[in-house]
Amino acid sequence: MTCWRLSINATFQPGRNHDFVVMQSSRYLASGRRMERRSLWWVAFGLAIALALYSSGIVQSAIQGELLNLGGWSLVQRFLAASLHPDLSSEFVRLTLNATGVTLAFAVCGTVLSLGLGFVGGILSSEVWWQTLFPTRPALRYLGQGVQFGLAIPRAIHELIWGLLFVNLFGLDPLVGLLAIALPFGAIVAKVFSDILDETPREPLHALIHSGVPPLSAWLYGLLPQALPNLLSYSFYRFECSLRAAAVLGIIGAGGLGYEIFLSLQSLRYEQLWTLFYALILLNGSVDMASAALRHRLGAPTRLDLNLKSRSDIPSQELHPHESDNLQRQEAARTERVARSALMGRPSTDWSLIGAAGAIALLIILCFSSIGADWGQLMTATPWERLGAIAQETLPMTVSRAELQTLARLAGQTLSMSLLAIAIASFGGISLSFLAAHNFLQPGGLLFPSRRTEPGIFKNLRRWLMVGLSRLFLLLCRAIPAPIWALVCLFVLFPGIFPGAIALAIHNLGILGRLMAEGVENLDAKPLQALKAQGTTAPLVFLYGVLPLCLPRFLAYSLYRWEVCMRETVIVGLVGAGGLGRLLTEQLSSFDYSGVMVTLSFFVALTFGVDWVSRQMGRSLR
């Protein structure tokens, strides 16, 4: 410290042309401290969260000491105690296995359908498709934008609402669950796919076109292969999402684990409940692991980067050093194999990938045949006639003043619920992501990049245990559907939007925490090594290196997730948490279609609003 001061004194002589420097630097200082307009968004966001907390009524009830319903405490104890001895009778295990199969089948078929729909929709709504194929007709680009706008509405409505709507059209048929996943997810996939296609570098495509290649061939050859790793990576993530959706849809009657969990919970059979929970956790855990392994093998980017790239206004890392290293290693092995095979022969085949592809194809066929949906119904006139009748009922869309006030109040509740949920989920997710990342606390990891791994396994056991436990916790959070969490919360909390928000927060915390842990694991270690090399302690490496590298991307992804939370308020509305979701489910079950139409319009408008605000805020992170 003294050294530093000395050197300043030695070189800094006032009165010479340093004055100019001081003037300049003070001007920069002032500009740095001035509050930027875009950071006002974050102040507003903080105030909104505070307001949401206040309006949810927990502050008042906490003051009056009525926050917890202590009468339900014994239920919680019973519930937790049951986790140690789940029902493992052969009869119930068989039931659980069946239910697991049903949930998996719905997820697989829903994913396949939504990917098919999304692929076509994504191509048709991408700018590059119309520009490449019809370069002389720029007006056709509006057609693509039209497709994109048309897909925004199915996207804004949660799959549960679609499910309830389709039940009224097709009756209790597996078709309902399939279409309820396929339609909104197809629209989401279309959006992401079109963004990926449009973000893919176009120079190779243009190079082909300008050497006289017909447009369709040029597109297929010059654009699609470049976008393929991203498309595949996103497809795997979609499968994970479909699995969670299939569990939720089970609750409204599609069968499977969700349905069985709901039944056991209602009849207070906690031992059975935990058997089903464990099945769901195992299913989710193995699917997540398989998808991560396949993505890694294909060298595909993580979802965090995909979503951020697709919004294009947020910083993202291009290629992770971690993954590129891995790619190079794989490539080295591959080139060796090629070199060993005859020079002019075919590329050596990667049998493990082909095996995986074959297994996936077989699984898809098996799932479609086991679900046995009545596809013929789509061809018959009945559901379409019903749809026509419903449309007619909605037509005179009249709203009274009183109804409008109710709607506005419920919209406020929905907004508070989503705000609270995302605030808790992102705080928890960000904190836990560091504990769950395998390269964070370990020696040789991000905080201690120069330290070698100690030889004994037992010395590191405590650290590995922490990683394992936090991962298990995140898995538990995301595997259990949000409405089930809501019902569990209702043991000790009074009904209202607060338990709903907590339930959504727990579920989304699990999802966010896992994605962010992946983000931490793919962090570029070089800047951290540089900090470490100058003798910085671990906490300061975290504060000056890890956190600044992670936080903008994590916050950006949380903002994106806010919109998802907004949509999901519907599913906790189902079990009695307030907001528009509850009204919507009531109206749907009493066939009040004109009311449904009005509420849905409110809901869609609210979702678009949240999307706009989160985009504006995301821009301030650039």
Place this chain on the structure above:
Amino acid sequence: MSFYRSSAAQSPLRYDTVPALELSRVSHQFGKFEALSDISLRVEAGERVALVGSSGAGKSTLLRLMNGTLMPASGEIWVLGQRLDRLSHKRLRGVQQQMGTIYQQFHLINSLRVVHNVNAGHLGRWPFWKAAASLLYPLDVKIAARALEQVGIPEKLFARTDQLSGGEQQRVALARVLVQNPALILADEPIASLDPELSRSMMNLLRDLTTELGKTLIVSLHSVEFARSHCDRLIGLRQGQILFDAPATQVSDDMLEALYQRDVPARSQS
């Protein structure tokens, strides 16, 4: 070279009587910036022409006008006897198939194997189904292997393109052009991203292959040395205009000094 399927031979035009390329009074602006003004030149079949000049002189714009990426604001561009801006989309494609372009940044499809990138040279002739099938199971592999042998990297046939070094990627781009088998090869700063050693071997390849196969070469270069040693004609561009157009042997040091001297602000000249 009958090894590559030549579509030039099937065309009714006789290439030996028309110039390979002719520009007359071509100008082009980007907004208010005059990138090229009043360019006229004629390149005969079989010539090797270097475009030299400092950055921003208009070399890339000129090449992009020649291969039909840009259309001139005024003036005429004739390639193999066809006026580019008068052609229908389909006919323009036909002419573009007779021009192969190599870029400084390669513009290869990175996620594909080398064989597919070389095969992309066929795409102007292949029907869509064949292009699609070849992505799943590479077709005409022998032609691709032969082209890679000519550019000196036969062992990279099935490697992934993004795993190659810059020099190797530029060779893949050249192999693609060989498979495309055009009458004209245009190259935009093909060696600007390569080290001196690789630059020399790349320029040797370009010179030898175009001579051997009887192609016309138009290449923009930063390096005057390579322009003089590997081409038989130099066109000096300065601020969008042709400063000189002379055989390589007649380009003097004075001419080059005039070409590269620091820009004098336009105000003080008038």
